[in-house]
Amino acid sequence: MKLYSLSAHPNAPCLVLTFKDCTIMFDCAIDMSSLMHFLPLPLVHSERLSKLPVWHLSEGKESPVGNELKDCGGHVFIDSSPEVCIPETGILDLSTVDVILLSSYHSMLALPFITEYTGFHGIVYATEPTVQSGRQLMEELVEYIERVPKLQPATKWKEPNILKTLPSPLRESLHVPSWRKCYNKHDINAAMSKVKLAGYSEKLNLYGALSMVPLSSGYCIGSCNWVIQSDFEKVTYISGSSLLTTHPLPMVTGPMKNSDVLILTGLNQTPTFNPDNMLGEFCSNLAVTIKNGGNVLVPCCPSGVIYDLFECLSAFMDSAGLTQIPLYFISHVADSSLAYSQIFAEWLCPAKQSKVYLPEPPFPHGELVKGGRLKHFPSIHGEFTNQFKTPCVVFTGHPSLRFGDAVHFMELWGKSSMNTVIFTEPSFNYLDALAPFQPLSMKSCYCPIDPTMNFSQANKLIKELKALHVIIPDAYLSPPPLLPHRDDLIVETDPPPTPFKRADVLTLPVRRRQEKIEITSELASTLEPTEMKSGVFVSTITGSTTVKDNKYVLQPLPKAPVVVGKKRKRGEEEIINKHPKHYVYGNLDIEDFVRNLTKHGVTDMKVEDTPGGHIVHLPSEDTIIQVEEGSTHIFCEGNETLRKKLRDVLIMCLPKF
Amino acid sequence: MIMESTHIDACLKRLPDVFHLLLDSSKTIVDDTCVEKLLTLIENITQCTDDRMKLFKEDVGLVSFLSHVVTTSCEPCTMTFALKLNGILLKHDDTVQLLAAHFTGIESSLEHRIFQRALEGIEYWLDASVRCAWLNSMKVNLNYAYQVITQLECIEQIIACLVDASMFVITAAQDFTVSLIVWCYKHGMLAEREKVALVKKSQLDNGKEKHAIDEKSSRCLETHSGCRETSSSSSFIGERLLQYMTKVLRSDSTIEKPEIVSVLQMLRKLFETDQSVGGSVAMETYLLASCQDMVINCDAGVCANIVELFIVIARKTRTSDWIQMDDIIVMIMSLMHHGKLSPALKLTTTLLLEMDQQHEQHNRLYELVFLPLDFCLHPSPSTVISSSTVDFIMAAMKSRGTCISLVMHSIMALQRQCTKGGRLDDDKLCRFLKYPIILLPITSSPDRQNLSTQYTKHLLGNTKLTKFLLDLALTLCDVYAVSDDDLYQLSGVVVKMVDNPHMDSTVICKSLKTITAILRQSTSSESESGDELVAKKPRLQDTEACSQPSDLILSKVFFNILQKRSYDTRWDVRDSVINFITDITQLSDNRNVVAWIVESKLGKEVWEKLRDDDDSYVRASSLFSLAQMSLCEELWLQFMSTCEQTMQSVVQTVTNVLLHDTEAFPRRAAVDVFLKWLTKHPQIRSYLLSSNYSTYKIGHKVEEDAGESNTEHRSVFSIMLQASHDLDFEVKLSVLNFWEVIIHHYLPCFATKNLTESIWDELYHIQKTGCLEGLQSSSDDHDRVVAEKACTILITLKELIVKGLDGKDKNALTVKHKLDIKFIDFLLKTDLDRILSEKSRSVDIYEWNPLALIDDMLYSSESNDDNLLDCY
Structure with missing residues (x-):
């Protein structure tokens, strides 16, 4: 992995x-x-x-x-x-x-x-x-x-x-x-x-x-x-x-x-800023600015925390006597953002979901739009210019202040100390965002709301x-x-x-040791389990593994077709006799293996220890035998005779039944 | 309370039925409260000797009731009643004799047998209320109690109550045994013994502690114990109690903790009751030595009780002859060196207040109490405390919990020193101020940059410590003259805290109060010379240029912070801001403050909160602030100019609040504003009193549902008349205060009682306002306090009118001076005193009509309705 x-x-x-x-x-x-x-x-x-x-x-x-x-x-x-x-x-x-x-x-x-x-x-x-x-x-x-x-x-x-x-x-x-x-x-x-x-x-x-x-x-x-x-x-x-x-x-x-x-x-990203406190700070800074006759710019994304801001801010502004102050939401996707938020009820918290059954829209910004308190526009051109009045609160992009309508408002309002830009997105450093607009008379306030x-x-x-x-x-x-x-x-x-x-x-330290494999009922019926110790049964199984769609299935060996003639019969015997004579198991004893190799005439070899096992190197034959837990590989350059000999010696050294 | 004899006789006639009810287990008694009220009734009857005697008449049934309780089985609640009744009767010698007269000999007297029955009956003594009543009743007559205990030999059972399962029984047992011990001493039952005090003397020698035990004293101890065993039976009870206490105090691990705690509490009560007896008992029980042994291994609960006991002892150390200051210091050191640092500091705090400042140990103890705070300021503070103690405290402060606890104790000790410890010198004052200045930035923020020493990391962001430190700072600024430099540093710290959006609302409130105190001190020393002040620059300047605390506060920066807080989403923060404005407006004799308020246009903030805030407390506070502001002419004019208001429109707004606000607090505040204007603002008073619509039509019915547009045409008096029907009683009370001021204004003789010829003309003016009709209707108000006050005012008026009428023709006078004859008749004919006494009597109907209690008890016993059984 x-x-x-x-x-x-x-x-x-x-x-x-x-x-x-x-x-x-x-x-x-x-x-x-x-x-x-x-x-x-x-x-x-x-x-x-x-x-x-x-x-x-x-x-x-x-x-x-x-x-x-x-x-x-x-x-x-x-x-x-x-x-x-x-x-x-x-x-x-x-x-x-x-x-x-x-x-x-x-x-x-x-x-x-x-x-x-x-x-x-x-x-x-x-x-x-x-x-x-x-x-x-x-x-x-x-x-x-x-x-x-x-x-x-x-x-x-x-x-x-x-x-x-x-x-x-x-x-x-x-x-x-x-x-x-x-x-x-x-x-x-x-x-x-x-x-x-x-x-x-x-x-x-x-x-x-x-x-x-x-x-x-x-x-x-x-x-x-x-x-x-x-x-x-x-x-x-x-x-x-x-x-x-x-x-x-x-x-x-x-x-x-x-x-x-x-x-x-x-x-x-802002662990020292409590979101609840920041929301309060956002509201109070906004209220102070508006009361002093200034405008508030909130560079933000068109969805997410902005829905919570609309909800909290409208209630706060009502209690602070600022009901008549317009809220503008300017974005190419403002309309769809507000609309989609109201229809994704099943993705909302239970409190908002239950509103749908009343029926009421889950977010209050629908009512704000209906009542004319919240107005959304695709851009600053067009209808916005007719309806724009100050003092006001403008929610628009982009929080980086590098593009979007927020740039225009920064240019427009930056010279007056009565206005305030309030940063709520935690992803951008607000000082870096304001750098190209310096010197700036407009007040800036950092109230990151990161939930x-x-x-x-x-x-x-x-x-x-x-x-x-x-x-x-x-x-x-x-x-x-x-x-x-x-x-x-x-x-x-x-x-x-x-x-x-x-x-x-x-490389993640997760070793896969097991895989699920299904066994057909036909094959399962041929099993003869033997009890090795209390509760532990063992049985040998020989079958044919198929893999399809990453699913492993163990099936019985295929039956040979009926043939006529001796030649074919011999070939069939080979197929039928696929069933191995022995089953090997256990780990290879490397010393025993080397001894047996020597007996069989392989003398020029070097044994090297590796973290996972051993490597037996036959320099004269340009052959490597890699022995690890769970696998043994013989690398030889096309010498089939040597390979078979090595294989046979190997099997000889393994316990079998 | 003295009851009328007719009532008493009627009650006594019904008492037999009640006693019968109490004895009949098949009948239900409505609840415990009725039974308690019945006992109160009987106690009231026994106040008068004659009535007391009536209780013992045969037809009353009291004696037969008590006899029945003794001889037959009854419910535990009935036995409890009988015991409490016994207690009432034991208060008077004649009743004791009357009870005894029914049987011969003390052993078989009725009350004695009741005590005996309760004690010996398993079915009774198992009930905690019976035990409690038994003990409390015995306490009433200790002479009698001593005899009963001797006869019944029940001292062990009383001692067992000291560790009862019921907290009430334990308290009753403690109170009783304490009273008994004091009585024994005062009546010579416990003669003064040779004063033997086993004192452990702790000597600090090169930082090591040595304990020396007086060997001679230990021999006396053994002799003394032997003496006790041969004491006469007459002093057996006292001796037994002393023996018990000694055993518990000198206990090993076999004694359970609740028992030790109970004895310690008992001793504390004993010292609180009688110091000299307490001292004698302390010597008898080797209290000092025992406590010093106990602190070695005791747990927090026992240790706390030891400390509470010694705190009480310490308060009288100067006049005590059994213990010296040094003994308590030894106890403190013992606590300290056995890891009980917080209790040690607590005891030291009390001792410092009692100790003479010239005492040789005073300085050392002083340093000890403030050592934890010093560690927070300096890693290695210089101190006169021994190095071993210093090391010990340093090690303890490495643990967060201990560090916070010790610092908390130090701050509380500091607070007590400031308020009760006598005048602080300048060095101490400067030192004390350093603590909040340096520690507040640490405790109010989790920012580790402010850490001064390794221990202060435990104090980071601790709101409780912040509040304590602010209280300390406020006390110091209120009580002492603080240097400008310290005030400046403190104000910088506190202003920063107000600016922090994460700050707790209570902390912000306390911070603003501290800022007010700083400002008050800082501005009080400024010159009042007009020429100098005119030449000064306006106060709204940058903080970098500031060097005075008032400059830091009276600045644009702080105004911005304040303005932001005035829009905080938390109502208590907004309320604190408004209260701050009110407080600094009271400093209007200082030109700088006034100039700052004017330039900041704080009046506008107040006005907007009054009109728009959705919290009633904030609106109420805004009204108070408005009233305060109106008392300073310059602020008032600036306020009206900024808010584009006139005096009339402001009055109108306040009127609207009074009539239309949905909450009571703002309405109360509105009436108080009118009161303030009436008493302190001549211009507005003139306007209120000389309104175009000040003529009040007699008999005119106030339109209760008048809309806002109609209020413009109504005088303040008609508004007040309407407000006198408010649903909130405090609004109505405030309206009565308003009427009282009106009466004082027009009728000077109301206060002096010196009648003048012009009284009738003056009454006419009052009548025009509608005050008289208002008072008349309020005298019958369903709110008792309102009716009481109205009646009181009317009674005074009546006295004056009666004096004035003296022999004259009432009708002619009223016609001549255009007075309302109906009102005069009402005053003269109505028995206002009776109404007042009726209204003044207790809301508890049973207090003035006890027969109703008996009737209800009897009636409800017959009723099976569950609702009736739970009506109290």
Whole structure:
């Protein structure tokens, strides 16, 4: 069993597991931290951004990268269409991947890169909300980037001899060769056509060898963890899970217990920020800004926590006397996001599910839209300009502040200290996001709302699940870089977990020792068990094994057909007499074997001990006999006579009956 | 309570039926409460000698009831009743004699036989209520009790009650034995013995502890024990109790822990009752030595009781002749060196308060109490404590639980020192302040960057410690004059805590109170010179430029923090912010504070919370804040300007709250606001009293369902009349306070009782407001306290009117001064005193109508309805 880690970011995982001749990919997320190095794409021409000075390595010298890099407030940014860091493609032939299992819509954004550009021809499994919301996220991403095209792509800066001369943090950017421009809508459609839907606890079959079961993870609508099982082995993959009581179905952990391997990723990115407190802080900061006559910008994703924000904020604003303040939700997929959230009732928590029977929509944003308090628009153009009034609260993308309508609002409102931008997404460092907009008069507030499991919850869960081996990203073995003194923010297990980082290939210490095989009733009736000791019966069995769809069946030996004539009869006897005379068993005594070889004239040999057994080398014959527990291999270069002799000696040395 | 004789006679006539009911096991008694009330009734009857005697008449049946209890079998609850009845009768010598008169000799007197019956009847003594009643009744007359115990030889059974299964029996047994011991000493039953004290002397020699036992004392111990065995029977009971206590205290492992705890509790009660007797018993039982032995191996429960006992002893150490301060210090050291650090600190705290500051050990004990806190500030604090003790405490503080417990005790000791320990000098004050300044950042956040020593990691994020430290900081700022530098550091820490969104709401509330105290102190020393203050810059400035604590608080940064908290999702945080604004508004004599409030427009925050907040407490607090703000002219004007309000519109808003708010708290607050304006704000008072609609039409019925638009045309008096029908009694009480202020305003002689000629004109003004009609209707209010207050006011008015009428023609006067004759007639003809006494009497109907109790008991005994049986 091997595990390939194709991603560096613990919260943007992409892992490949090879198990029982099957190759399974868990998630294919995009690492968006690369976006921080790019200049924002303003929808409306920005004088300020267009007039940024070109970055020069030293005074007076022409920049080797031309106009690709710009200087903004001492920070260097790439003036090009933003690029994202895709999973590593060099350590494994991704066309051999049999199946891709998706956990949530956050971790599938790299799917078109995998399915359309690597020769992938397998199947993709995901839950229906994951498919719909994932498609929305991808379409929004493409829309944001394509609507502000850049004439010239920036490529020179990536050259290694130039990259090393660039200033920090660009110079230290990780995995630059894996940075790619975004895909297009055609890629999205093609990728989504390969997706098959799966339901919670539905048992999916992979070529008869493995079963795969998605279990609710409690993180977002439709998010799941995966349990991969054979008859005797179990692997659990946990990614982005939550133990909080929010709108998705709660996390299911029962079937995950006692796994051979537990792979854990996607823990809380802001463990020192309590989501409940952050929600309160979000509300109070918003209220203060609005009361002072300012506007609030909330850069966010079009689904997920935003539903909870609408619900809490509307109630809070009512109690604070801010009912008349409009809420705007601007996104290419705003309409579909709000609509789909109301119809995926069976993927929601029981409290929201029961509302459906009243009947009431599970989320209150439907009523907010109906009442005109929440207004959604596909973009800032068109109807929005007619209805826009301030002070207001705007929810729009992208949380990186590198593209999307949020860039426009930052340009529009950034000069006034009355306005506030509140960051709720934990995936982006808000200071890095704001860097290209400096100097900024607008107030900024960091209230990350990350419902995923924190470290103490993860440690507790690992203890409860009692897996034999735990595999985690190596970042979880040490405290976060910004909190080096917090030694409680690590994953601690006994025995210690196995870490992985990008491009690592781990051989997992799971040895398959047993496989299930069915025996036909006809053959079973021929068995004559003998009691060896109390409760233990032994019987010899000779049959023919067939493997079909990874299922092993033991059948009786085939009967020879009726023939006429002596020649054929002799041939038939050979077939009929396939039944062996002896059954050998036990381990080979290497000294006895060497002695017997010497007796049979093989004298020139060297015996070498290996960790798994022995190697007997016959230099003159250029032959190697590899003896290990459970297997013996004779490697000889076409010398059939020698091979048979060695075989016979070998059998002679083994106990038999 | 003195009962009317008619009531008593009527009750006595029905008592035989009740006694019969109690004896009849086939009948059900409704519940225990009725039986207790019956006993209260009988006790009330025995208050008067004559009535007491009536109880013993044959037709009352009391004696036959008691006789029946003695001679026949009855329910345990009946026996309990009989014992308690016995206890009531034993309080008076004449009743004791009357009981004894029925039989000759103490041994066969009725009450004696009841005690005997209860004690010896297995079916009775097994019941905990019987045991409890037996002990409590005996305690009433200790002279009698001593004789009974001697006769019945039941001291062992009493001792057994000290470790009873029932907590109530244990308490009763302890109380009884303590009373008995005190009585024995006072009546010479236990003569003072030669003072023998077995004292373990602990000497600290080069860090080692030596225990020296007085050999002479140990020989005396043996002699003394022998003496006890030959004591006379008259002192047997006292001796037995002492012997028992000594045995338990000197016990080995054979004595169970509950027994030890009970004896220790008994001793504590003994010391609380009579210190000198306690001291004698302590010597007799070798208390000090025994406790020092016990602390070696005892568990936490026993140790806690030892410490509680010595805390009581320590309070009187100065006047005690059996124990010295040094003995208690030895006990403290013993506790410490046997790992009982928290109890040791607790005892030390008390001892420090009792100890003379000049005592040679005072400084050492002082250092000991605060050592855990010092360890949190410095890894190796300099101290006068011996190194062995220091090492011991250091080792103990490595455990998280112990560390937190010790620090908690130290903080509590500090708090007590600040409030009760006398004046602190500057060095101590500075040192005490360092603790909250350095520790609050640690206890209020899990961030390890603030750790000062290795021990403070245990205190990370501990909310309880944070609250204690804030209480300490608040006490220090309230009681002492703190240096600006310390105030500045403290304010920096506390402001940061208010800014933390993860902070507990109680911590935020305490932090804001601390900030108020800091501000009060910081601004109190500022000059009031107008010229100087005008020349000063506005207060909203960046914190980097600050050097004064008031500058840090009266800054834009803190205002932003406060504003954010005013929109916190937790109601108690919002309420704390409003209360903070109210508190600092009271510092309106300080120009800087006023300037900051004005520039920050805090009035607007208050106004918005009043109008929009969905929590009733926040709205109520906003009203109080509004009232406080109105008392400072500059703030008031700025408030009205910022909120675009006029005085009339503000009054209107408060009126709307009074009439339409769905919760009682804001409505109460609204009336209080009007009261405050009436008493303290001349301008608004003038407006309220001279309203265009101040003429109140006599007999005009207030429209109870008047909409908001109608309130604009109504005077405040008609609003108050409507509010006097509020469902909440406190609103109605506040309205009566309002009327009282109106009366005081128009009728000066209401307070002075010095009648003037103008009383009738003054009454007319009062009448115009509708006050009189309001009072009249409130005098019959179904809320008792409201009716009482209304009656009290009306009685005073009546007295004045009667005085004023003196011989004059009532009708002519009323016509001349346009007074309402109906009201005058109501006052003169209504027996307000009777109404007041009726309203004032107890809500317990049985207290003033005991016959109803007896009737109910008898009636319910016949009824089989389950509902009736559980109506109390």
